[in-house]
Amino acid sequence: MNMQILKEHKVKYLNRRIAEIEELKKSLEAEDFTLAVTIGHRLKGNGETFGFPAISSIGIAMEGAGVTKDKEKLRAIINDLNSVVEENLVGILNH
Amino acid sequence: MGTNATSEVTQELFTKHEVFCPMKIKNLSSLVIIDDDLDLLELLSSFFRQRGYNVSSYEDARVALSEIESKKVQADVVISDLKLPVMSGLDFIKRIRTFNAVLPIILMTAEGSLEVAVEAIESGAYDFVLKPLHVPQLLISVQRALFLNQVQVENTNLKNLFNEQDFLGLKGVIGKSPGFKKAMELAKRVSSSQANIIIFGESGSGKEVVAKAVHELGDRKSGPFVAINCSAIPENLLESELFGYAKGAFTGAIGNKIGLFEEANKGTLFLDEIGDLALPLQAKLLRVLQERKIKRIGENQTRDITARVICATHKDLKKEVEKGHFREDLYFRLNVIPIHMPPLRERKEDIIPLSEYFLKKFSLINNASIKGFTKAAIKALESLPWKGNVRELENAIERAVVLSNSEYVDVEDLPQIEQSITENKAEHPEAGALFSINAIMSLEDVSKRYIEFIFKRNGYAKEQTAKELGIDRKTLYRKLKELETVEQLTLQ
Numbered sequence: 267m268n269m270q271i272l273k274e275h276k277v278k279y280l281n282r283r284i285a286e287i288e289e290l291k292k293s294l295e296a297e298d299f300t301l302a303v304t305i306g307h308r309l310k311g312n313g314e315t316f317g318f319p320a321i322s323s324i325g326i327a328m329e330g331a332g333v334t335k336d337k338e339k340l341r342a343i344i345n346d347l348n349s350v351v352e353e354n355l356v357g358i359l360n361h
Numbered sequence: 362m363g364t365n366a367t368s369e370v371t372q373e374l375f376t377k378h379e380v381f382c383p384m385k386i387k388n389l390s391s392l393v394i395i396d397d398d399l400d401l402l403e404l405l406s407s408f409f410r411q412r413g414y415n416v417s418s419y420e421d422a423r424v425a426l427s428e429i430e431s432k433k434v435q436a437d438v439v440i441s442d443l444k445l446p447v448m449s450g451l452d453f454i455k456r457i458r459t460f461n462a463v464l465p466i467i468l469m470t471a472e473g474s475l476e477v478a479v480e481a482i483e484s485g486a487y488d489f490v491l492k493p494l495h496v497p498q499l500l501i502s503v504q505r506a507l508f509l510n511q512v513q514v515e516n517t518n519l520k521n522l523f524n525e526q527d528f529l530g531l532k533g534v535i536g537k538s539p540g541f542k543k544a545m546e547l548a549k550r551v552s553s554s555q556a557n558i559i560i561f562g563e564s565g566s567g568k569e570v571v572a573k574a575v576h577e578l579g580d581r582k583s584g585p586f587v588a589i590n591c592s593a594i595p596e597n598l599l600e601s602e603l604f605g606y607a608k609g610a611f612t613g614a615i616g617n618k619i620g621l622f623e624e625a626n627k628g629t630l631f632l633d634e635i636g637d638l639a640l641p642l643q644a645k646l647l648r649v650l651q652e653r654k655i656k657r658i659g660e661n662q663t664r665d666i667t668a669r670v671i672c673a674t675h676k677d678l679k680k681e682v683e684k685g686h687f688r689e690d691l692y693f694r695l696n697v698i699p700i701h702m703p704p705l706r707e708r709k710e711d712i713i714p715l716s717e718y719f720l721k722k723f724s725l726i727n728n729a730s731i732k733g734f735t736k737a738a739i740k741a742l743e744s745l746p747w748k749g750n751v752r753e754l755e756n757a758i759e760r761a762v763v764l765s766n767s768e769y770v771d772v773e774d775l776p777q778i779e780q781s782i783t784e785n786k787a788e789h790p791e792a793g794a795l796f797s798i799n800a801i802m803s804l805e806d807v808s809k810r811y812i813e814f815i816f817k818r819n820g821y822a823k824e825q826t827a828k829e830l831g832i833d834r835k836t837l838y839r840k841l842k843e844l845e846t847v848e849q850l851t852l853q
Contacts (some may be wrong), residue, residue, distance in 0.1 A: 279400050307444065308398050311471035311492030315401065322493055
């Protein structure tokens with residue numbers, strides 16, 4: 267992390283991810299991989315900026331799996347994202 | 362239209378990594394930020410707004426492009442994501458460059474390859490930053506880009522300023538008084554000849570401007586213009602400066618050195634304050650002018666010189682000849698075409714154009730937003746004696762621009778006013794009361810006050826007053842009547 271970002275800003279960021287996870291699951295079921303590539307690329311760029319390096323790592327994996335259209339891998343990655351987001355959200359709100 | 366990202370963002374603190382930037386950049390710089398990642402767009406908008414930047418944010422590069430082009434939005438720097446839907450960051454740069462060659466654009470990308478960075482810079486990006494972003498690093502990049510932008514804008518303005526001013530096709534040569542025009546027109550006429558020219562004028566009156574005009578208007582303009590002030594350098598050094606020397610010619614001559622006569626080959630050598638040249642050097646200069654050859658100190662070999670020599674002095678060389686301070690033969694050799702540059706006090710018409718030129722010049726150099734002079738300042742500028750001529754005026758305007766607190770330079774920003782009054786009072790204490798720093802009077806008022814002053818001083822004796830004023834009794838009586846002072850004064 268390279269600067270101090272307030273709690274509210276982080277919460278807003280994580281809540282946006284929760285909404286995205288639902289969209290990702292739907293598109294995966296429809297075997298549409300473009301959303302995974304787009305969101306994966308975006309998470310790669312913004313996760314660490316907001317203080318969540320694990321989300322950046324997930325973004326890299328998600329973009330790669332989206333490009334190779336690896337449905338199973340993507341399902342696991344989305345679950346990982348869900349866990350990381352929930353963990354961080356709980357951690358921030360309880361802090 | 363750009364989204365107002367901060368309205369949604371809770372106030373945040375970015376205090377951990379404050380960045381010190383020594384570069385002077387203008388307040389309220391305008392940033393355009395383009396990213397389809399709403400999280401980053403909001404974060405960056407908030408970050409820069411909190412630092413006083415005027416931020417416009419866009420998710421679509423096409424909208425940003427259209428608003429920058431139509432000047433709906435002000436952009437001093439653009440921060441754009443590289444990978445954008447519809448129009449990429451690189452396409453955005455290419456389109457911007459069709460109408461704006463200098464706007465700095467910083468690209469952000471999560472694609473960290475060297476090839477992408479090179480492509481971005483080659484396409485015209487100012488800088489390239491990687492995601493995840495290190496925001497303080499981005500801030501430094503923005504500050505540098507703003508500094509560059511400011512320098513480019515100032516550079517363009519200065520170029521325009523110098524191109525605006527034109528006399529005889531010469532840039533930066535300003536004046537419209539008959540005395541100035543006469544000198545410059547003579548300079549133009551003699552520029553193509555080979556005749557020796559000597560320029561007479563007080564210190565700071567613009568002798569070098571005339572010399573440069575001769576150089577620029579003649580067929581030597583592609584050659585160098587080399588100037589030296591003969592009074593500023595000790596005699597022995599001046600000789601080696603002018604003629605050069607050979608290795609070993611004297612202690613310390615560790616190598617060959619070409620002199621200014623050679624340096625000015627195919628160009629012009631301007632010898633300022635020639636009246637201060639020592640007699641032995643005068644003899645050497647005369648020889649050079651006659652033979653068009655020089656010898657470096659410590660060398661036997663003669664070298665041809667092709668430089669045109671232009672001299673200048675503030676002294677009356679004829680009187681210097683009479684006193685034995687200047688060689689008569691050199692005087693006659695130099696005085697083929699004399700050009701006289703009048704002092705500034707004798708060409709009042711030039712004071713305001715010069716003042717305006719210096720005001721623009723120093724406002725640009727000092728990044729000051731000074732629009733002009735107050736009426737009182739203009740009157741004051743025109744009324745001052747300017748003993749130091751254009752140089753003094755230039756320094757006064759520079760000082761006023763630097764110290765002025767308002768958009769218009771006023772009388773109190775010109776210290777010469779106070780100095781002039783002090784000097785005037787010292788020379789003529791009785792006349793000091795006639796003038797005031799803050800009230801520049803009309804000619805009619807000055808005339809009235811002056812007549813009153815002389816009349817009073819002569820004990821109301823009309824004969825004596827008329828004599829002193831250089832007018833006859835009848836005229837004095839009429840003037841006193843006109844000024845309605847007779848009754849008041851004789852009653853006293």
